[in-house]
Amino acid sequence: MPTMPVLRDIFAYLWHGPPLLPPSLKVEWRFVVVRWIGIVFVAPGLPLAGLPMERMTAAYTVLTIAAIYNVVIHRQMLAHPGIFTGGFVTTAADALLSIGMVQVGGGFESPFYHVLYTVTISASMRYGYGPSLAMAFIIVGLDIGEHLNGSSALNAPFVFRSGFLCLTAILASYLREQARRAESALQHRLREADLLNSATATLGASLAFEPALREVAAAASHFFGSKSAVLVPAPSLDDDGLDTTTIVSDQYANKPMQEELATLCGRYAEPEVWQSRGDQLYFREVLRNGQEAIVLLLGLLPRPSALATLALAVPAGTRFPSVTHDILESFVERMTLAVENASLYRAVANRTDALQQAYAELATAHQELLRVDEMKTGFLANVSHDFRTPLTSIRSFSEMLLSYDEEPEVQREFLQIINSESERLTRMVNDVLDITKIESGHMDWRMGTVDLAALIEDSGRTYTTIVERDGLAFVVDVEENLPLIHADRDRLQQVIGNLIDNALKFTRKGEIRLAAHRTEDEIRVSLADTGVGIPPEYQEMVFGKFQQIGQVNTVLDKPQGAGLGLSICREIVEYHDGRLWVESEPGIGSTFTFTLPIPAEADAARVHPLDPVGAQS
């Protein structure tokens, strides 16, 4: 039906008004429409009222005035909308016109009285109870006045129409109030939603922990219209040890208030508050400066305590909450999620860091293991190589002894070689066992009081013959009155023996000097030779455990033995809390020095004086 859209357009126009009409004048527009409808209905109906001619003429005159008035209003409303805001002008004019119409049509007793209902109803729609009832009372007053003028009694029709007039005023006002309330409630909700959205718009913009907390505090101060907000994360959240207090909006002043707010936060952060808070979303406190504080607990229900506590300063007497409970709840929920997310992001970031670090450590450890494994393999290869040398002699000479009849002297020589090579092999095996034991911590240390001077003297006696057999001079030089120390005597002897053996291997001429003297808190024992020396870059390497054999072979040509003597020495000395090092110049000689700490009570505990020790050669 083509007419339906046209009709709908017409109704829409009548209801909403012309497109440029300001929204505040919508009601006025509808009154314009109602007036037109009234005029259009009354004009053809007037003759039916059976009025005398002069009254009929007057009534049409009033109708014409009303029509002109409505046209003027219609036009002026678009041209000067300001005049009509509030509807005072039109209400007064409507009332005058209506009362005029009634008077012209035959007074309050006439059917024209019905026109007056529009006056009270329009006043109700515009202003509510007061003005519309006032209007009704004015009309009733005029009605009474007319009766008194006419000296007639107030009859039943008067009571009926006056009561009905007041009733319409009340009913219309009631409807208007309801509509207004609904609208204002809606507006309020819209404003709240706007506030909620604008306050939480920036939440979650930052992934970093502290900026995220600052956003939360900023959102809260925006939401509650507070200048000063303090947010304190729960200690469980604050595992980085960063500044726990986040302060916003009030950086410039009022430190005491911020501190007060922070203290409040601390008080409300107690788990008991969290657990006993029930449905309470916030708490109110009075601050020292008279302002009020709002304290909010941010947290998720299953948690044993709040994630963070937020305190805001608001002016005293602020109506609160200015928002409805569910909006506030939603806001608190959003802030909680923001804090929760921030802490989760941080936990993930921290864990990622920790994982990466652990991975790196693992990779390093793996590399180290591979390296150690490689060293062990090299060590075994070298040990097996070094073991083969004395084994070769033993096998060759014993087999030759068995194969050939030989003079007793030659047999004796072979047996001596076999014997000394067996001893060499035994020493090597012992060295390997020693280093393995020390490394695995299975070495059996026999610690006791040791007279180092006597021990060195002893070693001197033992080695003099051996050293001198190689054509070298052996000098022993021990300071008098060396204190007693706490040590494993046999192991120290092993150290000195190993150092002398080592010196013998690399010294062709000159001397080997074994010396000991005391410093402030330790005894230094040194063994100096005039051998081939060690280039600086290899000086630390000679103490190495696994790689030294190959290295030493290239550096110092070819040492005998499993090459473990020096690393055993270092292990033993370090077990005694001492140090072992070498100073050397290639071609001049090497000096190996080790230290042993003197116990605090050593001097007092000295039991017997040392035998005088002189240089031996």
Place this chain on the structure above:
Amino acid sequence: MIDGDPRPTAPASATSERAPILIVDDEPYILRSLRYLLAREGYEVETASDGEEGLARIRDLRPRLVFLDIMMPRMSGYEVCEQVKQDASLAGTYVIMLSARGQQSDRERGFLGGADEYMTKPFSPREVAARVRAVLTSDTAPAVHG
């Protein structure tokens, strides 16, 4: 274990006259045992106790057979062997590497350097004597590349 004649017959005098055997090793006892063993078997034996000295004596003596230790001061057995095999005037020198390093990679390296044989310590004297006999009694010199 001992089933040979304790006094084996001397090898063909022709071979021992041709050239001496040279043993290069820095271990005095190894030198001592090989020298005794080969002398006992009737060969003329010379010794050197490091790589450099060994190479010099090889050039000097032009031995028919050389026992070479590998890990020696100043010059390794590998190097000595390479130099010998590269020297045309020393062609026909039979080189036996004698080392405590018995891994496959060590043997390969020895052969790459031109060694004719690779023996691992500890060795059996009788086996060494047998090898010497075999090398020196063969009429034709072994194929030597170098």
